[in-house]
Amino acid sequence: MSELNLILLGPPGSGKGTQGEELQEDLRLPYYATGDILRAAVRDGTELGKQAKEYMDRGDLVPDEVIIGVIGERVQAPDAADGFILDGFPRTVPQAEALAEEMEDLGRAITAAILIEVSDDEVVRRLGGRRTCEATPPHVYHVEFNPPAEEGVCDVDGSPLGIREDDEPEVVRHRLEQYHTKTEPLVDYYEDKGILQRVGGEQSPDEVSARIRALLATLRREEEMEI
Numbered sequence: 524m525s526e527l528n529l530i531l532l533g534p535p536g537s538g539k540g541t542q543g544e545e546l547q548e549d550l551r552l553p554y555y556a557t558g559d560i561l562r563a564a565v566r567d568g569t570e571l572g573k574q575a576k577e578y579m580d581r582g583d584l585v586p587d588e589v590i591i592g593v594i595g596e597r598v599q600a601p602d603a604a605d606g607f608i609l610d611g612f613p614r615t616v617p618q619a620e621a622l623a624e625e626m627e628d629l630g631r632a633i634t635a636a637i638l639i640e641v642s643d644d645e646v647v648r649r650l651g652g653r654r655t656c657e658a659t660p661p662h663v664y665h666v667e668f669n670p671p672a673e674e675g676v677c678d679v680d681g682s683p684l685g686i687r688e689d690d691e692p693e694v695v696r697h698r699l700e701q702y703h704t705k706t707e708p709l710v711d712y713y714e715d716k717g718i719l720q721r722v723g724g725e726q727s728p729d730e731v732s733a734r735i736r737a738l739l740a741t742l743r744r745e746e747e748m749e750i
């Protein structure tokens with residue numbers, strides 16, 4: 524069977540993480556959220572992990588070449604032989620170009636970039652409505668989709684519900700701006716490469732994952748026909 528080397532794209536609040544985990548189970552492919560694999564490399568004390576740690580300890584951004592190196596190391600592991608799912612990287616066109624080079628060096632290529640499309644209004648509605656309680660880890664509610672029995676109070680422990688800084692409307696709008704200016708050009712980049720797959724993200728998570736499964740099945744069939 525051919526490899527499925529996948530990238531997940533989409534704005535914050537598009538449900539990429541949820542879909543990545545679903546895909547991981549369905550396809551039995553490892554799911555690499557960038558932050559997680561960087562932390563794992565640091566924990567394992569690999570050469571690149573040590574480099575990454577120096578930046579992280581200083582509070583600096585880990586440079587692209589270190590992140591790409593860590594991804595390169597990861598995808599050579601036996602569990603990624605049939606493919607992998609990458610989330611959170613690349614975020615910019617130069618990163619995508621560097622990743623493509625690394626893949627080429629490894630004799631591989633990205634098979635598909637799956638874009639989960641959600642409008643700005645829907646993102647603000649989803650993230651801006653989130654409320655969390657004071658427990659660690661907190662219980663998470665949504666004013667519209669998953670409200671507590673009593674407004675502003677956690678059903679489980681009775682602590683007051685608040686809004687995380689990341690979910691404040693101004694912060695959400697700022698994250699969206701970053702997404703539009705830096706990450707959205709990736710959509711054109713992967714479209715030019717002929718590997719962009721768009722999925723409407725405003726349906727239920729189950730419908731989104733059914734759509735992704737269907738398009739991956741089509742991709743595999745097309746490849747089999749080419750062989």
Ligand SMILES: [Zn+2]
Pocket residue numbers: 656657658661662677678679680681682
């Ligand atoms: Zn709680």
